[in-house]
Amino acid sequence: MTAIRTRRRIPMTLMARREARHGYLFILPWIIGFLAFTAIPMAATFVFTFLNISLNQQEPIAFVGLDNYRRLLGDEQAWSSLGVTFRFALLWLPVVIVVPFLLALAVNSKSIRGSSLMRVLLFMPYVVPFVASALIWQNMLVDNGWVNRALGWIGISPPSWLNDPTWVIPGLVMMGFWGLGAGIIINLAGLRGIPTELYDAARLDGAGWWRQLRHVTIPMMSPVLFYTMILAVVEVMQYFLVPLVLFNGTGDPAGATRFFNLYLYQTFFTYQEMSYGSTLAWLLFVITLVVTLLLFRVSRHWVHYAGER
Incomplete structure (x- = not known):
């Protein structure tokens, strides 16, 4: 058997934790902006590809599977x-x-x-x-x-x-x-x-x-x-x-x-x-x-x- 070495995690000092909190606080506006204007809209558009959302039609929103991709082909x-x-x-x-x-x-x-x-x-x-x-x-x-x-x-x-x-x-x-x-x-x-x-x-x-x-x-x-x-x-x-x-x-x-x-x-x-x-x-x-x-x-x-x- 070969011994598996595990790297022991060095605990952060009080100063390091304080610097980490300050760093996350400074990048928080960017994270919020990325989630609100990039990540969530991208996820929503991916979900839309499996639906039949069209503002020109009065049909109820329904799951259509791969119909949009077949139309694209x-x-x-x-x-x-x-x-x-x-x-x-x-x-x-x-x-x-x-x-x-x-x-x-x-x-x-x-x-x-x-x-x-x-x-x-x-x-x-x-x-x-x-x-x-x-x-x-x-x-x-x-x-x-x-x-x-x-x-x-x-x-x-x-x-x-x-x-x-x-x-x-x-x-x-x-x-x-x-x-x-x-x-x-x-x-x-x-x-x-x-x-x-x-x-x-x-x-x-x-x-x-x-x-x-x-x-x-x-x-x-x-x-x-x-x-x-x-x-x-x-x-x-x-x-x-x-x-x-x-x-x-x-x-x-x-x-x-x-x-x-x-x-x-x-x-x-x-x-x-x-x-x-x-x-x-x-x-x-x-x-x-x-x-x-x-x-x-x-x-x-x-x-x-x-x-x-």
């Missing part, structure tokens, strides 16, 4: 809107991850004059209200807007950004450049946190700019890039405000802007089908959770932490 509009979201994500995720990193590299360079002014100018559009910026870009991307006029001046036949199903997604991605200021600041903070000794050692070994970027900057910035990637995935799965403002939620042109979260929003607040809307919400949650877990699983192969062995 046969809902072509739900799956087509999910495809719209994925197509937008394929274009938007590389932009929102790579472009702020490159711009942060540019403004972090001491050899560029006016880098402080560039940082201010790049961040200023981020503080503009999102709806206002969407309306500004709508006027810029119309057929006779500034973007098409600029393309015409250089001899390029301009597309119909907001009326062509092929070009509306690239147009929305172009609008997203307006709000990259926060990502630039995050990447800039990460670049400022890289020890200069690493660059000095790399230069002593004969490393040029490219090798320093590849072997020093990117590995040291990998936690920041991973953080922005996770935020971008969550944000892109919840994307719906811009098409709602520009096209009033109609999905024009030809359903190319009917994002999944927009369809979810309409199911809840326009059609007032609470049970089926909850089913759509849980599908969105599961997809986001699976993608996030996969990214965490893959991150161990390319994300490097300074305190990690």
Whole structure:
């Protein structure tokens, strides 16, 4: 027989118990807010998926089992809107991850004059209200807007950004450049946190700019890039405000802007089908959770932490 060692619990001192009580007291508002506005509503929506709650119908609330999930499997509009979201994500995720990193590299360079002014100018559009910026870009991307006029001046036949199903997604991605200021600041903070000794050692070994970027900057910035990637995935799965403002939620042109979260929003607040809307919400949650877990699983192969062995 092998003896099983049990770890004896060390009793807390009076000072430790007092500190623990004070700690729980300080986080109590957050716990109450989490339970009231996150945990309990999530549990309620999960229960709703097995009921027939619809404010447009006068039927009594009843348990319907998996009927909402069967309806979801046969809902072509739900799956087509999910495809719209994925197509937008394929274009938007590389932009929102790579472009702020490159711009942060540019403004972090001491050899560029006016880098402080560039940082201010790049961040200023981020503080503009999102709806206002969407309306500004709508006027810029119309057929006779500034973007098409600029393309015409250089001899390029301009597309119909907001009326062509092929070009509306690239147009929305172009609008997203307006709000990259926060990502630039995050990447800039990460670049400022890289020890200069690493660059000095790399230069002593004969490393040029490219090798320093590849072997020093990117590995040291990998936690920041991973953080922005996770935020971008969550944000892109919840994307719906811009098409709602520009096209009033109609999905024009030809359903190319009917994002999944927009369809979810309409199911809840326009059609007032609470049970089926909850089913759509849980599908969105599961997809986001699976993608996030996969990214965490893959991150161990390319994300490097300074305190990690």
